[in-house]
Amino acid sequence: MGSALSVSEGTAGLMVTVPSLVAAVSAPLVPVLVGRMNRRLLLLGLMGLMTLANAASALAPSFAVLVSSRVLVGVAIGGFWAVASSLAVRLVTTANVPRATAIIFGGVGAANVFGVPIGTLLGGFSGLRIAFAALSALALVALLALLAVLPPLAASQPVRPRLLAEQFRNPGVRVGILATFLIVTGHFSAYTFVSPALQKLSGTDERLVGPLLFAFGLAGMAGNFVAGAALARNPHRTVLAITVTLAAAMPLYLLLGRTPAGGAALLIACALAAALAVRSARTNENLR
The missing domain is CATH 1.20.1250.20 (MFS general substrate transporter like domains)
Incomplete structure (x- = not known):
C-alpha cells in the first residue's frame, strides 16, 4: 500500500x-x-x-x-x-x-x-x-x-x-470491561509475533505459516460456537476456566512449543481459548 x-x-x-x-x-x-x-x-x-x-x-x-x-x-x-x-x-x-x-x-x-x-x-x-x-x-x-x-x-x-457512567457502578460490568480489555490486548499482542514464534521457536517451515494461520482462524470460528453452548449452561464458570486456560497457554509455549507439532497445537489452543474468552465476556455484558 x-x-x-x-x-x-x-x-x-x-x-x-x-x-x-x-x-x-x-x-x-x-x-x-x-x-x-x-x-x-x-x-x-x-x-x-x-x-x-x-x-x-x-x-x-x-x-x-x-x-x-x-x-x-x-x-x-x-x-x-x-x-x-x-x-x-x-x-x-x-x-x-x-x-x-x-x-x-x-x-x-x-x-x-x-x-x-x-x-x-x-x-x-x-x-x-x-x-x-x-x-x-x-x-x-x-x-x-x-x-x-x-x-x-x-x-x-x-x-x-449519565447512563453510561452509571454502568461503571455495576461490579460485573467493570469486571467484564477490564477482562475484555486485558484478554483482547494480550491476545493480539501475542498474535503480532505468531509468525516469528512459529518459525524461530517451533522450527516451523515458513511455507506452513499461512496454512497454520488459516487453521487459527477456523479454530476461532469454532470457539465462538463452543462458547455459545458452554455459556448456556454456566456462564461464570466458563469465563473463569477459559481465561485461566488462555493465561497458561502463553508461558506453556516456551516449554511445549519447541517443535512444529507442539507449536501448532498450542496455536490452535490459543485461538480456541481467545475466541471463547472474548465471546464469554461479551455475552455476560449483554445479559446484564
Missing part, C-alpha cells in the same frame, strides 16, 4: 490505526448521539456510511483524502459494533442469547479466516483501489440484507452520558 500511494510503510499504516482509534471513540458516542433513533435505521445508516466510505477510499485522489475516508469507516465500525453486539438480546429469547450471539460473532472469525487473504489477493492482483471497491460492494450487500431481514428495533430509552 505504501508503494502504491508513494508514502512510507509507517505512514500507510495510518489507514489501519486511524479507523481503529476512531472506532474505539465512536462505539460509546454513536448510541449517545442518536438518542431514540430506531436501531434498524441506525444500522442501515451505518452500513450505508461504510459503503460510501469505502467507495471514497477506492476513488481517493490523494493519501489525505484516503485517510479521511478511513475516519468515516471507523465511525461506521464503532457504531455498528456498539449496536450489533447486543442485537441477540432483542431478537431471540433469553435462553437462546448465547447461541445467537455466537452466530453474530462468528462473522468475526470468518473475517479472520477469509477477509485478510482475500483482501491481500485482490490488492496484489488488481491493486489497492479494486480491493476498496470490493469492500464497498460487500458493504452494500450487507446493507441490502439488513434492509430485507432486520425488523424495527425501537429504542426503549435514549442512551445518555
Whole structure:
C-alpha cells in the first residue's frame, strides 16, 4: 500500500490505526448521539456510511483524502459494533442469547479466516483501489440484507452520558470491561509475533505459516460456537476456566512449543481459548 500511494510503510499504516482509534471513540458516542433513533435505521445508516466510505477510499485522489475516508469507516465500525453486539438480546429469547450471539460473532472469525487473504489477493492482483471497491460492494450487500431481514428495533430509552457512567457502578460490568480489555490486548499482542514464534521457536517451515494461520482462524470460528453452548449452561464458570486456560497457554509455549507439532497445537489452543474468552465476556455484558 505504501508503494502504491508513494508514502512510507509507517505512514500507510495510518489507514489501519486511524479507523481503529476512531472506532474505539465512536462505539460509546454513536448510541449517545442518536438518542431514540430506531436501531434498524441506525444500522442501515451505518452500513450505508461504510459503503460510501469505502467507495471514497477506492476513488481517493490523494493519501489525505484516503485517510479521511478511513475516519468515516471507523465511525461506521464503532457504531455498528456498539449496536450489533447486543442485537441477540432483542431478537431471540433469553435462553437462546448465547447461541445467537455466537452466530453474530462468528462473522468475526470468518473475517479472520477469509477477509485478510482475500483482501491481500485482490490488492496484489488488481491493486489497492479494486480491493476498496470490493469492500464497498460487500458493504452494500450487507446493507441490502439488513434492509430485507432486520425488523424495527425501537429504542426503549435514549442512551445518555449519565447512563453510561452509571454502568461503571455495576461490579460485573467493570469486571467484564477490564477482562475484555486485558484478554483482547494480550491476545493480539501475542498474535503480532505468531509468525516469528512459529518459525524461530517451533522450527516451523515458513511455507506452513499461512496454512497454520488459516487453521487459527477456523479454530476461532469454532470457539465462538463452543462458547455459545458452554455459556448456556454456566456462564461464570466458563469465563473463569477459559481465561485461566488462555493465561497458561502463553508461558506453556516456551516449554511445549519447541517443535512444529507442539507449536501448532498450542496455536490452535490459543485461538480456541481467545475466541471463547472474548465471546464469554461479551455475552455476560449483554445479559446484564
